Amino acid sequence: MAFFSSPNERLAREIIDRYPRPRSALIPLLHLAQEQEGWVTREAMVQIADLTGSTPAEVLGTGSFYEMFKFHPVGRYMVNVCTNISCLLLGGEELLEHVESTLGVRSGGTTDDGLFTVEEAECVAACTEAPCFMVNYRYFHRATAETFDAVVADLRSGRSPLVRGNAGDRGTMPPHGSLGRVRQRIPADRRAGIVPPEQVDGPPAWLPRPEEVGSDG
Amino acid sequence: MADATDAGWGYLANAPGFVRTSGPAVLTSRFAFEDSYTLERSLATGGYEGLRAALRRTPAEVHEEVRQASLLGRGGAGFPAGVKWGFCPDGVWPRYLVVNGDESEPGTYKDRLLMERDPHQLIEGCLIACYAIGLSQCFLYVRGEMALAQERIAAALNEAYAADLVGAGVLGTDLSVDIVLHWGAGAYIVGEETALIESLEGNRGMPRLKPPYFPAAIGLYGRPTIVNNVETLANLPWIMEHGAEAYRGFGSEASPGTRLFSLSGHVRRPGVYEVEQGVTTFRDLIYGDDFCQGIRDGHELKMFIPGGGSAPWFFNEHLDLPLEARPVGAAGSMLGSGAIVVMDETTDAVKACLRLVRFFANESCGKCTPCREGTSWEEKILQRIYDGHGRPSDIDLLLDVGDNISPGPYPAASFEAEGLEAVPFPPLQTTICPLGPSAVAPIVSAIRRFRHEFEAKITRGDGIPVRAEVSA
Ligand SMILES: Cc1cc2nc3c(=O)[nH]c(=O)nc-3n(C[C@H](O)[C@H](O)[C@H](O)COP(=O)(O)O)c2cc1C
Numbered sequence A: 001m002a003f004f005s006s007p008n009e010r011l012a013r014e015i016i017d018r019y020p021r022p023r024s025a026l027i028p029l030l031h032l033a034q035e036q037e038g039w040v041t042r043e044a045m046v047q048i049a050d051l052t053g054s055t056p057a058e059v060l061g062t063g064s065f066y067e068m069f070k071f072h073p074v075g076r077y078m079v080n081v082c083t084n085i086s087c088l089l090l091g092g093e094e095l096l097e098h099v100e101s102t103l104g105v106r107s108g109g110t111t112d113d114g115l116f117t118v119e120e121a122e123c124v125a126a127c128t129e130a131p132c133f134m135v136n137y138r139y140f141h142r143a144t145a146e147t148f149d150a151v152v153a154d155l156r157s158g159r160s161p162l163v164r165g166n167a168g169d170r171g172t173m174p175p176h177g178s179l180g181r182v183r184q185r186i187p188a189d190r191r192a193g194i195v196p197p198e199q200v201d202g203p204p205a206w207l208p209r210p211e212e213v214g215s216d217g
Numbered sequence B: 001m002a003d004a005t006d007a008g009w010g011y012l013a014n015a016p017g018f019v020r021t022s023g024p025a026v027l028t029s030r031f032a033f034e035d036s037y038t039l040e041r042s043l044a045t046g047g048y049e050g051l052r053a054a055l056r057r058t059p060a061e062v063h064e065e066v067r068q069a070s071l072l073g074r075g076g077a078g079f080p081a082g083v084k085w086g087f088c089p090d091g092v093w094p095r096y097l098v099v100n101g102d103e104s105e106p107g108t109y110k111d112r113l114l115m116e117r118d119p120h121q122l123i124e125g126c127l128i129a130c131y132a133i134g135l136s137q138c139f140l141y142v143r144g145e146m147a148l149a150q151e152r153i154a155a156a157l158n159e160a161y162a163a164d165l166v167g168a169g170v171l172g173t174d175l176s177v178d179i180v181l182h183w184g185a186g187a188y189i190v191g192e193e194t195a196l197i198e199s200l201e202g203n204r205g206m207p208r209l210k211p212p213y214f215p216a217a218i219g220l221y222g223r224p225t226i227v228n229n230v231e232t233l234a235n236l237p238w239i240m241e242h243g244a245e246a247y248r249g250f251g252s253e254a255s256p257g258t259r260l261f262s263l264s265g266h267v268r269r270p271g272v273y274e275v276e277q278g279v280t281t282f283r284d285l286i287y288g289d290d291f292c293q294g295i296r297d298g299h300e301l302k303m304f305i306p307g308g309g310s311a312p313w314f315f316n317e318h319l320d321l322p323l324e325a326r327p328v329g330a331a332g333s334m335l336g337s338g339a340i341v342v343m344d345e346t347t348d349a350v351k352a353c354l355r356l357v358r359f360f361a362n363e364s365c366g367k368c369t370p371c372r373e374g375t376s377w378e379e380k381i382l383q384r385i386y387d388g389h390g391r392p393s394d395i396d397l398l399l400d401v402g403d404n405i406s407p408g409p410y411p412a413a414s415f416e417a418e419g420l421e422a423v424p425f426p427p428l429q430t431t432i433c434p435l436g437p438s439a440v441a442p443i444v445s446a447i448r449r450f451r452h453e454f455e456a457k458i459t460r461g462d463g464i465p466v467r468a469e470v471s472a
């Protein structure tokens, strides 16, 4: 039984097509699997192995190195609270404690209703906007306990909390697993040509041929 | 506390955390526009003019212009881009460009801003680099957690492909480059350039053994590969449009141009600032009216990190150093990723040190023993000191473990006895990459300067219980 839905399988092939070697698509495909299911299942890894010419063990081997991939079900909303140095200085730990006590789970845990998973995070590149947290990898800058409470209330009642983020982000908040809401699409007639490295044996067209000039370094 | 939405503080509404100064805007000229990330705005404000200027010249001339500009890499090591580009071996094809958008050095927030607010400037920079040295495919590796940056870049690439700016026959010329958005999945070490390449090949993101020192020799799929930071490439459109000489008109002789600095921590106005390098000092940044306006009210400076979590700490006596690699290096630290973290006297030095070391222990990829074992032991020892269970020998033990990761003498931030030039930076290392030694930086900095704080915690003898676990 294939794991990917048929539109996602088409998408997976389109992604693979953008790389000189299929294996390079492994991480994007793990993301796609997580987008479909909320986490990375065994069936997903088997099919990704098949699509990228690797083994399921290799897929797990790569995937398990990266923190964002979850190999067990997690909440619909992933809450990451940064406690690294800049956030620590301005209350990151207190914010994490507030999040943990409000939701009743420690870092790593998921609420009983399956809505929220909490994680203590390393620096997420919002240091001047400390303290900060993310929900499904969307930013909430200069956050307070009240910001977090309002975000939770929004999510519980189906509203998008992004306007509260102070991070220039707007629109909807997709469930855990989805990242960018826009996908790259390369129209077939606009492709420069992506081929395995072995099939390239000379400089690209816009460089002067070696016989015309000495060398360009 | 300063509030990003409060106009009185000078933050740009559309570029959260960014403050426009009276200085030049090489990288941030579109940040004030709400739609700064669209092709329409880009084209209306000179977007892709740098590319057009480049295409009117030969690739070799473009490369030479970048060399002349002395554009220093903004990813951490500060290596001149034009020189690095020249390391591609002759006659080996294809060559690739990998853009390092994995920004995750503690304290650093600037590449994300550039990707979210002006993706077309970055794409244009990529095209210029590809044209100059014949790179036939570009991978834009964006950190996994940056969902908005990924979607802004995806949208920008879609627009650019449709407008003949990327892909086959760029602007009707011979230049044909595919730019592919790639995104990571959470691992700091992937920012190291050879780990970035491993990750892009679909593997665990572990750094490769050196030599070769530069992937320009052997990189992606074993082919010559240029890895450049987002901010480095974002400079190229301006340089091509206005010329190397104009670029060198900003900053100092050794560090031309402007650079984005992220200033965080206990300052009145934390933020991202575009700063002329070399001619500006740490004091200007931390205390200047144009910048952070000093330490938060009623407090004073205790220490600051001058270049991201990996950098040894600086103190009051370093405030007048210029923002330039050599003097900062001679004083025992580095400008690294342009991240300055300011800490006032309320900061517990042991705690700050512990948090940074915990980061490196968490992020160690585990490939080499001194780093894998050493960083986690350093964390455990620091944790027990912090919790009041420390032993008198622990301070020496910390230094000893550190010495096994980067054999001394370690660059001593402000270790007056030794004289500044006496300490080498970067440190020697027993590890494959500099992550291991980075964990030693906060330890040596904190112990040299605040040994008494460690001792006080050790001799206090009132060990508070370790943070309680949730009962089942
Ligand atoms: C542990 C480690 C983490 C790094 N993280 C980043 C990063 O997040 N972004 C980045 O651009 N460079 C990072 N670097 C530096 C890169 O290895 C590389 O030097 C840089 O991307 C080259 O680009 P540049 O010459 O344009 O600066 C890191 C290096 C190390 C050792």
Ligand code: SF4
Pocket: B189, B206, B207, B363, B364, B365, B366, B367, B368, B369, B371, B372, B431, B432, B433, B434, B435, B436, B437
């Ligand atoms: S120093 Fe640490 S992060 Fe770097 S290769 Fe060794 S184990 Fe990995």
Ligand code: FES
Pocket: A082, A083, A084, A085, A086, A087, A088, A122, A123, A124, A125, A126, A127, A130, A132, B106, B107, B108
């Ligand atoms: S330290 Fe929290 S975002 Fe950088």
